Amino acid sequence: MTNKPNPQRGLLLSLAAYIWWGFLPVYLKAVSVFPAVEYFAHRIIWSALLLTVIMTLRKEWGPLKATLTLRKIAIFCVVSVVLCGNTLIYIWAVTHDRIVDASLGAFMNPIISVVFGVVVLRERIAAHHKLAVVIAALGILYLGIMSQTFPWVALVLAATWGAYGLMKKMAPLNTLHGSWLEVVLASVPFLLYLLYLGNQGQNEFTKHGLGLDLLLIASCVVTTTPLLLFTAGMRSAPLSQLGFLQYISPTMQFLLGIFLFHEPFTSTKFIGYAIVWLALLVYMFGSGLVRWRAHTAAKLALRAKE
Numbered sequence: 001m002t003n004k005p006n007p008q009r010g011l012l013l014s015l016a017a018y019i020w021w022g023f024l025p026v027y028l029k030a031v032s033v034f035p036a037v038e039y040f041a042h043r044i045i046w047s048a049l050l051l052t053v054i055m056t057l058r059k060e061w062g063p064l065k066a067t068l069t070l071r072k073i074a075i076f077c078v079v080s081v082v083l084c085g086n087t088l089i090y091i092w093a094v095t096h097d098r099i100v101d102a103s104l105g106a107f108m109n110p111i112i113s114v115v116f117g118v119v120v121l122r123e124r125i126a127a128h129h130k131l132a133v134v135i136a137a138l139g140i141l142y143l144g145i146m147s148q149t150f151p152w153v154a155l156v157l158a159a160t161w162g163a164y165g166l167m168k169k170m171a172p173l174n175t176l177h178g179s180w181l182e183v184v185l186a187s188v189p190f191l192l193y194l195l196y197l198g199n200q201g202q203n204e205f206t207k208h209g210l211g212l213d214l215l216l217i218a219s220c221v222v223t224t225t226p227l228l229l230f231t232a233g234m235r236s237a238p239l240s241q242l243g244f245l246q247y248i249s250p251t252m253q254f255l256l257g258i259f260l261f262h263e264p265f266t267s268t269k270f271i272g273y274a275i276v277w278l279a280l281l282v283y284m285f286g287s288g289l290v291r292w293r294a295h296t297a298a299k300l301a302l303r304a305k306e
Contacts (some may be wrong), residue, residue, distance in 0.1 A: 022252025077129025128286025
């Protein structure tokens with residue numbers, strides 16, 4: 001007996017994943033006593049162990065072997081490097097009071113993906129996509145000229161995440177298989193790094209009490225749980241309904257940065273961010289209008305056949 005898609009369940013699971021990701025800065029602040037690279041090394045290694053257990057329990061080794069090629073492994077080596085860079089910069093941003101800047105990068109992700117599609121894949125884009133890119137560029141230009149700090153955190157996070165998605169599109173694997181391969185490939189150098197730190201007596205693990213050590217080990221659960229929730233949600237709910245949920249996480253992080261961690265948010269930043277948000281609204285409204293027109297045309301064509 002097969003499980004039928006359950007859109008309501010899918011939406012709830014996806015919502016839970018995005019809310020979980022929205023609260024991620026709170027967790028990262030709690031473990032900020034550990035240097036960013038050491039924390040990330042533990043996160044990668046414990047995640048690799050957890051995902052290996054999940055792969056074994058779900059008997060996924062056969063399906064993975066059937067879809068894996070040398071080309072995909074080579075691409076995923078690059079994917080791992082890009083993902084590690086993206087995550088390390090995000091961790092640095094959170095622990096250095098740049099959560100608001102990091103949230104801007106997440107808001108820019110769809111627009112950056114459009115740019116990658118045009119530049120790399122030579123895709124043709126609609127007029128509203130072009131307008132959104134131009135408006136977002138004006139917002140970044142405004143921030144660069146008027147603000148004391150250029151929004152490099154947002155740009156680098158958006159660009160690396162866009163590159164990550166592009167490369168995974170070039171070497172498709174399902175979420176669990178891809179996540180396992182990413183962390184396993186990345187875990188080798190980071191395991192060597194942790195061994196080096198331990199040999200030199202420079203590691204912070206075991207030096208801050210059992211509670212923080214357990215919190216560090218729990219990074220694999222903090223990382224993997226929302227990913228599994230999101231994967232399950234995608235299988236049950238239509239992508240058209242999940243699109244708007246992706247902005248929950250950056251919105252939560254933006255609000256946490258301002259109201260919980262009291263990061264500065266000047267009028268200059270507000271204007272620059274508002275221009276980028278306007279670009280996002282143009283992108284969302286235009287995409288929704290295109291889908292509505294296509295749906296309406298399909299219904300009219302169906303009625304004409306009847």
